[in-house]
Amino acid sequence: MPELPEVETIRRALEPAIRGCRIRSLEVWQPRLRYPVPPELARIITGQRITELSRRAKYLIFHLEEQNWLLVHLGMSGRLHLTDMAEARGPHDHWEIRLSHRVLRMHDPRRFSLLLKGQGNPGLHPLLASLGPEPLAPGFGGPAWVQALRARKAPVKSLLLDGRLIAGVGNIYASEALFRAGIDPRRSGNRIGATRARILGTAIRLVLKEALEAGGSTLRDYRHPNGDPGSFRVRWRVYGREGEPCPDCGETIRRIRIGQRSSFFCPSCQH
């Protein structure tokens, strides 16, 4: 599923291909996504150039002319395909943007994705306004992070998924980062010392950066839908490994529920 590193990988691949391209048309086949696709969207964006593609958390922002922009989120099963020419529409293909020589299409079986519009400063949009800091931005993990984490008493695993505290961390990286930091996912934020909070901040950046570097392979999958996605799969240390030995100590990895979400951890390495 698209996590922050994959969304950033998509952004990096897409931006040079679409920057400067003019939108010829927008076709919406299924407007009932996470939020309804605005009916007037096609009228607003047709004829405009894409000036920039940016990312905030797991949101992609397609900047257009006249301070218009499109907000796209992939949800958990959304895929963006950029092709040279229009293809027959398949099941779960919900919309496509036709550019001068290319077509950008959204495929999303579970329909948790979204396509919205905005005008002016994207950061003021309700979905973006309350987002916390970007973990990969310079300076993340300093005093502000330590203070914010320790001000909360929810399980740290849940806090990592709270976009107001930190933007874009998903279920996989929350488990992975806590394993790297040696912190029990059930531990309350306010029971994590300042030193360990800093270590966690570093661990988050580490797992995201590693995945981002491996994301170059996801790029190939993105460009060539026939490619075998399994061969490029990143090897998680604990995520999805219930019952397997911990890569560090050999203890059996456990899976527990925290806030309705699966969490994987090593009971020996994480406290």
Added chain:
DNA sequence: ACTGGCTCCTGAGGGC
């Protein structure tokens, strides 16, 4: 102000 539970949706996988 926080926390935890619910919700949207469909495909996959396990049990019988």
Added chain:
DNA sequence: TGCCCTCAGGAGCCAG
């Protein structure tokens, strides 16, 4: 072989 049940997940929303 096939049906049914449960679960997975992003993240906003809401009740307590």
